[in-house]
Amino acid sequence: MNDLGVMRFLPIVISIGMLVVAVALWPSTATSGDVSMVVWLNITLLLTLSAMSMRYGVRLLRERQERRPGSRLRAKLVMGLVGMLLVPAIILQFTASQMVDRGLDVWFDVRVDTLLDRTLNLARDFYARVETDLKQGMLPYMDDSALLEVLLQKPIDYNTLTSRLADILSVEGWQRLQVFDVNERLLAGVQANGLSDLEAAPLGENAKLAVTLGRVVTELQSDQGREVAVGYAPLRSNQGVVGLLRAEIRLPTGAVQNARAVESDYKKYRELERNRQAIRALFTNTMLIVTLLVVMVAGWVALIFARRLTAPIGGLAEALRRVTEGDLDVTIKEAPRDELGSLVRSFNRMAFRLRENVQALQQTQRDLTEALDSNRHRRQILETLLANLQTGVLLVDADAYIRLLNESLRELLALPSGWMVGRDLTSLCSGRLHAIGGFFEELCYQDQDHLQRELDITVGKQHLHILVRGARLGTAGAADISGYLIVFDDVSSLAEAQRHRAWAEVARRLAHEIKNPLTPIKLATERLQRRFGAKVDDGAVFDTCTSTIIGQVERLQRLIGDFSMLARLPKPRLKEEDVRDILHEMRDLYLSYDRVRVAVPDTGPTCMCDADQVRQVLINLLDNALAATAGDYAPVELYVGQVEDAVEFHVLDEGEGIPESSREHLFEAYFSTKPEGSGLGLAIARRIAEEHEGELLALSYAHPTHFCLRLPLQGGNMEMS
Amino acid sequence: MVKQLLIRASAAALGLWLVCVLVLTPAYAKPSVDLEMEADSNLVFCNTTLPNDAKHIARVLHEGTEVTFVWEISIEAVRRYWLNQNVATVRVERRVVPDLVSQSWRLIDVTSGISRRVFDVKKALAFLTRLRRFPVIDRSLLESGRPYRMVVSLEEHEGEDRGGWFSRLWGYNTVEKALNFTLP
Numbered sequence: 079m080n081d082l083g084v085m086r087f088l089p090i091v092i093s094i095g096m097l098v099v100a101v102a103l104w105p106s107t108a109t110s111g112d113v114s115m116v117v118w119l120n121i122t123l124l125l126t127l128s129a130m131s132m133r134y135g136v137r138l139l140r141e142r143q144e145r146r147p148g149s150r151l152r153a154k155l156v157m158g159l160v161g162m163l164l165v166p167a168i169i170l171q172f173t174a175s176q177m178v179d180r181g182l183d184v185w186f187d188v189r190v191d192t193l194l195d196r197t198l199n200l201a202r203d204f205y206a207r208v209e210t211d212l213k214q215g216m217l218p219y220m221d222d223s224a225l226l227e228v229l230l231q232k233p234i235d236y237n238t239l240t241s242r243l244a245d246i247l248s249v250e251g252w253q254r255l256q257v258f259d260v261n262e263r264l265l266a267g268v269q270a271n272g273l274s275d276l277e278a279a280p281l282g283e284n285a286k287l288a289v290t291l292g293r294v295v296t297e298l299q300s301d302q303g304r305e306v307a308v309g310y311a312p313l314r315s316n317q318g319v320v321g322l323l324r325a326e327i328r329l330p331t332g333a334v335q336n337a338r339a340v341e342s343d344y345k346k347y348r349e350l351e352r353n354r355q356a357i358r359a360l361f362t363n364t365m366l367i368v369t370l371l372v373v374m375v376a377g378w379v380a381l382i383f384a385r386r387l388t389a390p391i392g393g394l395a396e397a398l399r400r401v402t403e404g405d406l407d408v409t410i411k412e413a414p415r416d417e418l419g420s421l422v423r424s425f426n427r428m429a430f431r432l433r434e435n436v437q438a439l440q441q442t443q444r445d446l447t448e449a450l451d452s453n454r455h456r457r458q459i460l461e462t463l464l465a466n467l468q469t470g471v472l473l474v475d476a477d478a479y480i481r482l483l484n485e486s487l488r489e490l491l492a493l494p495s496g497w498m499v500g501r502d503l504t505s506l507c508s509g510r511l512h513a514i515g516g517f518f519e520e521l522c523y524q525d526q527d528h529l530q531r532e533l534d535i536t537v538g539k540q541h542l543h544i545l546v547r548g549a550r551l552g553t554a555g556a557a558d559i560s561g562y563l564i565v566f567d568d569v570s571s572l573a574e575a576q577r578h579r580a581w582a583e584v585a586r587r588l589a590h591e592i593k594n595p596l597t598p599i600k601l602a603t604e605r606l607q608r609r610f611g612a613k614v615d616d617g618a619v620f621d622t623c624t625s626t627i628i629g630q631v632e633r634l635q636r637l638i639g640d641f642s643m644l645a646r647l648p649k650p651r652l653k654e655e656d657v658r659d660i661l662h663e664m665r666d667l668y669l670s671y672d673r674v675r676v677a678v679p680d681t682g683p684t685c686m687c688d689a690d691q692v693r694q695v696l697i698n699l700l701d702n703a704l705a706a707t708a709g710d711y712a713p714v715e716l717y718v719g720q721v722e723d724a725v726e727f728h729v730l731d732e733g734e735g736i737p738e739s740s741r742e743h744l745f746e747a748y749f750s751t752k753p754e755g756s757g758l759g760l761a762i763a764r765r766i767a768e769e770h771e772g773e774l775l776a777l778s779y780a781h782p783t784h785f786c787l788r789l790p791l792q793g794g795n796m797e798m799s
Numbered sequence: 800m801v802k803q804l805l806i807r808a809s810a811a812a813l814g815l816w817l818v819c820v821l822v823l824t825p826a827y828a829k830p831s832v833d834l835e836m837e838a839d840s841n842l843v844f845c846n847t848t849l850p851n852d853a854k855h856i857a858r859v860l861h862e863g864t865e866v867t868f869v870w871e872i873s874i875e876a877v878r879r880y881w882l883n884q885n886v887a888t889v890r891v892e893r894r895v896v897p898d899l900v901s902q903s904w905r906l907i908d909v910t911s912g913i914s915r916r917v918f919d920v921k922k923a924l925a926f927l928t929r930l931r932r933f934p935v936i937d938r939s940l941l942e943s944g945r946p947y948r949m950v951v952s953l954e955e956h957e958g959e960d961r962g963g964w965f966s967r968l969w970g971y972n973t974v975e976k977a978l979n980f981t982l983p
Contacts, residue, residue: 198899198900201899201900202899202900202901202902205900205901283915297901298898298900298901337900338900341863341898341899341900344862344863344899345862345863345864345897345899348862348863348864349862349864349957349958352858352859352862352864
């Protein structure tokens with residue numbers, strides 16, 4: 079249970095209570111008229127209130143799970159206010175009901191009842207007394223001889239009759255006295271107030287009754303607000319009834335009024351008494367209507383009051399909840415002009431400032447994020463650059479710890495696995511990498527910001543010539559980055575190219591300087607051989623010496639020719655050549671060597687190449703193969719193949735193969751295993767292949783010894799002749 | 800738990816309502832009249848009596864309150880798929896005016912204007928609560944073999960001021976009875 083506790087069920091209990099009261103009030107068929115209408119109005123009000131209370135109770139129970147801001151306070155206020163009104167209202171209703179009951183008891187008291195009965199009886203007695211007196215008064219005249227005598231006379235003496243009637247009237251004190259014959263015809267009449275109101279009134283049933291019964295019959299008649307007691311007495315003679323005497327006594331006005339007033343009051347009293355329950359119901363229900371209306375209005379007012387009171391609090395609570403959840407775009411619009419309104423305005427100011435601060439923070443965060451993203455982007459670019467850079471890059475901080483090491487450097491120097499970011503560079507530079515440590519020390523302790531050195535570092539079986547350049551970054555202890563950037567470039571190829579260029583220049587100059595005297599020497603020696611061969615004593619020695627001179631000169635000429643070739647290898651002049659033509663030429667060239675087998679395909683590809691240079695390469699390869707197989711007379715094979723966008727010339731021989739020690743230097747210039755070789759054949763052949771943007775490969779070094787010249791079909795990016 | 804509570808509360812409210820409608824309402828059963836139809840070769844008569852309310856009426860008359868009975872007798876031709884067709888309506892208004900002082904009761908037939916005084920309340924009661932061979936309609940206006948419905952409604956007014964506030968406060972009783980008949 080929460081703080082509302084069982085109070086949360088109060089509306090439902092009230093609702094059920096009202097429903098029970100409505101059932102208790104349910105009208106019977108005996109209830110009708112306006113009372114019924116009042117009861118139905120009450121039932122309607124009760125059911126309405128019950129439904130409203132039930133709805134409110136259900137809402138309270140729902141809000142127990144989904145708490146709305148301010149709802150509990152509002153519920154407490156409403157229930158408190160309604161309770162404050164409901165309890166007195168119930169007490170008032172109960173008291174009023176009791177008072178009505180008591181009032182009715184007093185009103186319809188037995189004594190009043192008896193009093194009214196007696197009063198009515200008095201009135202009745204008065205009337206009865208008048209009638210009795212009239213009857214008794216008229217009874218002697220039924221046999222009045224004077225009257226009978228006159229009535230029996232023919233003709234009737236009206237004066238005598240009237241005189242007799244006047245005597246009787248004066249004796250009895252009646253107000254009117256009339257005599258009728260048996261045919262109900264007025265014979266004579268007298269009255270106390272003269273002739274003013276003397277006229278014949280029609281006889282009623284009682285007159286006939288009196289004649290029929292032969293006795294006095296009385297009745298009461300009303301006339302213009304006056305009441306009279308009328309008596310009928312038959313006049314009897316020996317011959318029977320000869321007439322009818324009618325006498326009137328006017329009842330005293332005061333007595334009549336009192337009697338009728340008593341009758342009227344009695345009627346009303348009895349009527350009210352009969353409707354006593356209805357009166358009680360009417361009072362109770364009317365009171366209940368008032369109570370219910372008051373409760374309804376009070377509840378409505380309480381609800382409005384509570385809502386107005388709690389709305390700002392609810393708004394504040396809701397706004398605070400949203401602020402707690404991070405939604406700062408909150409403004410409470412309704413602000414009453416009281417302390418709550420002041421609180422609301424203060425909250426709005428606070429929320430506004432919070433919103434501003436958060437916006438500023440968010441802007442800062444966005445700036446930082448953008449900067450970070452930019453930095454990250456730059457770093458990614460740098461990393462990509464470093465990763466794709468062929469140059470090795472090493473970044474070392476002021477304490478000689480590696481901060482950055484790119485993959486190119488790792489591959490270039492085949493660095494051990496210990497080389498990684500965060501390691502001390504000086505401890506890693508040992509063995510073959512000792513030179514790097516020396517370079518770093520020199521870079522650290524020198525005065526200049528830059529240092530450049532060329533280092534020879536052995537990587538595997540290769541000796542790389544590395545150009546190392548170092549730069550000092552910032553100063554130690556500064557806020558920005560400080561340390562050293564060292565860049566490694568493999569300049570082995572460049573050095574080799576420079577060396578080749580130098581050698582070529584030397585060779586060109588040597589060839590130029592040596593080639594010129596060689597021809598005269600050779601010619602002079604041949605001349606000496608021809609002219610003095612027969613004249614010298616020891617001709618054999620002479621021939622041997624001159625032949626040696628000529629042979630060595632020729633060898634020098636070939637050597638110089640090769641030098642010249644290497645130094646001045648012309649650019650290949652590409653054109654589309656049929657490979658089969660080249661193979662036919664080779665077969666024809668080596669036709670005398672029956673162990674050379676050249677396989678010419680029926681249909682062959684064409685490729686863009688310089689046919690002369692290709693032929694030179696193939697001749698070099700075939701010559702080498704023949705030289706290698708000269709002893710055991712092993713076969714040499716030349717064939718061609720096509721792989722994707724390249725054509726391959728394969729030369730195989732089954733010779734002893736190439737010694738392992740020579741394989742590494744096979745394509746180096748001036749390296750030869752033959753005593754008379756210049757060591758330039760394969761170097762020139764590889765250069766020709768490279769000039770064609772192809773390659774010359776040693777696929778197998780023995781059994782068979784297999785070389786492959788691969789040329790692109792389209793001639794690469796070379797210019798066509 | 801809230802759902803169960805709501806269901807229980809709704810069920811209780813529905814139960815109370817059903818008690819009201821099904822139990823209490825029939826308990827307040829209305830009084831009824833006895834109704835008979837009689838016909839001769841010329842007229843159709845109505846015999847009707849209010850048997851249950853005589854004691855109450857006698858008390859009212861003894862206590863001096865004027866009582867008026869308004870009888871309304873209708874003859875309707877029964878129609879199966881539509882409202883019945885009204886053929887004739889007769890209205891009879893009878894009033895008894897007590898005189899407590901003389902202990903007599905004046906019987907007034909308001910419709911005809913005839914009145915007489917009786918000194919026996921039973922006669923007054925009979926005058927009010929019974930209609931014997933009361934002619935309702937000429938037989939020639941009805942068809943033989945066709946179903947008809949005779950409807951008798953009675954308004955029982957107490958007091959002199961029938962339309963007045965005080966009288967309206969208590970209202971009046973109404974009774975209705977219907978009888979189906981077919982003339983041979």
